[in-house]
Amino acid sequence: MKKIKLATVWLAGCSGCHMSFLDLDEWLLELAQKVDIVYSPIADIKDYPDGVDICLVEGAIANEENLALIKEIRQKTKFIISFGDCAVTANVPGMRNMLGPAETVLKRSYLELGDITPQLPQEPGIVPELLDRVSPVHEVVNVDLFLPGCPPNAARIRSVIEPLLKEESPIMEGRKMIKFG
Numbered sequence: 001m002k003k004i005k006l007a008t009v010w011l012a013g014c015s016g017c018h019m020s021f022l023d024l025d026e027w028l029l030e031l032a033q034k035v036d037i038v039y040s041p042i043a044d045i046k047d048y049p050d051g052v053d054i055c056l057v058e059g060a061i062a063n064e065e066n067l068a069l070i071k072e073i074r075q076k077t078k079f080i081i082s083f084g085d086c087a088v089t090a091n092v093p094g095m096r097n098m099l100g101p102a103e104t105v106l107k108r109s110y111l112e113l114g115d116i117t118p119q120l121p122q123e124p125g126i127v128p129e130l131l132d133r134v135s136p137v138h139e140v141v142n143v144d145l146f147l148p149g150c151p152p153n154a155a156r157i158r159s160v161i162e163p164l165l166k167e168e169s170p171i172m173e174g175r176k177m178i179k180f181g
């Protein structure tokens with residue numbers, strides 16, 4: 001049986017959604033029979049591969065690196081899931097949008113509030129440039145399914161992945177499936 005190529009990606013988020021994915025516990029063993037994890041922060045794979053079937057995207061789009069990666073993901077992936085409230089609404093990382101553009105945010109955080117040797121973080125090629133505005137994933141690329149929650153609990157994650165593996169559509173209805181927070 002051909003295995004589904006599954007990727008999980010960590011953009012601007014706290015990794016809590018990935019922790020919730022790991023809460024799938026023993027079901028992960030069952031999942032491993034049906035999918036190949038081809039890219040994930042829990043696997044040491046450097047490049048996003050071609051021909052990914054399903055990708056869970058945690059986090060918002062906050063910097064140049066996130067932006068380049070999500071565009072590459074869209075090109076190489078059949079089905080993208082906005083995974084958790086940061087991906088769906090920008091949530092916590094998006095709170096900085098209230099302060100203004102990137103320069104204002106950086107000055108406030110690293111100069112005005114820097115107690116010891118205030119300086120801006122700059123290391124081209126290592127520290128990615130912040131975007132002026134943090135965006136939810138669907139504002140940048142098309143998303144195939146929204147999976148809200150901060151984080152979505154393991155049962156909700158399973159209720160989405162399980163039908164997709166059978167080429168069925170998850171039923172995204174009711175408090176159990178679409179409650180934010």
Ligand code: SF4
Binds near residue numbers: 017058084086150151
């Ligand atoms: S949705 Fe919540 S748990 Fe997931 S990355 Fe954002 S803050 Fe963390």
